[in-house]
Amino acid sequence: MAELRTEEEQVEAIKNWWKENGRSTVIGVAVAVIAVFGWRGWQDHQRQTAENASVLYQSMVEKALVQPGQTLSEEDRKSAEYMANQLKSDYQSTGYAQYAALWLAKLQADQGKLDAAKAELKWLVEQKPEAPIAQVAKLRMSQLLLAEGDAQAALTQLGSAPEKGFEAAYFELKGDLLNALGRAAEARQAYQSAQAADSSNARPLIAMKSGDLAGAGE
Structure with a gap:
């Protein structure tokens, strides 16, 4: 640009550059904006997913836990199993799904369903947990x-x-x-x-x- 002699030449050079590069520049800026907001949206989605899984897991634990000397009611057991399976299916990418599998294995073992309990533990190992x-x-x-x-x-x-x-x-x-x-x-x-x-x-x-x-x- 320093070699151009007149303002007209400078303006013309800018016009030519924009004609050649303007579209790709706009596209590049648009992609960058989408990427930034897409990343933020993904982060928000991940955060919301974790929060939802946490609430569901807490509800499951409240149903599955029993005080010493007491037994788990059939209604609470079914509710706990339902929520644990929901965690596994809807929130498989979270650690809560893995903890849910441990709870399911315990609930199954407590009923004497050892094969079902082993199946839950096998599923858990397949998720490659920490x-x-x-x-x-x-x-x-x-x-x-x-x-x-x-x-x-x-x-x-x-x-x-x-x-x-x-x-x-x-x-x-x-x-x-x-x-x-x-x-x-x-x-x-x-x-x-x-x-x-x-x-x-x-x-x-x-x-x-x-x-x-x-x-x-x-």
Whole structure:
């Protein structure tokens, strides 16, 4: 532009540039505007989806929870199951759907429907959840297999090492499985590992289980 000699030439150059580039510039600006507002709209949608899922999940938990010494009514159980399935179908992209699957597995297991409970846990694992949720699913699947009398399959399902924060639960269940398989000495070692990990003494039965196997392997 600095080489142009007159204002007329400058104006003409601008006209020519606009003729050649104006349309693409307008389109580019339009695309940018759409992208910005589209991104904001998507964020708003995601936020609203999470809020809706949170409300539904809270309602489900209120129906599924029972006070100590009480039993879940048939009406509340059906309501909880309905809402949990709704979370799985309508809010599958949220973590609430995964927690709902854990609740469904519990509700099914409480009714003795072990195959249905395992199906819920299998669905959960297929969603590739975060490590802590995957660990809970693995622990519960092992418990279901043990309840079916297949301690060896349960031990295989349990895996070789726990996630951080799940050591006590993992080793206690491992002790139960090894004990069911008649491997008392190994079971006692697992219980001792569980005791060492249970710094808050939240699992008082571990000491009893370990004590029952005192002398095993000696």
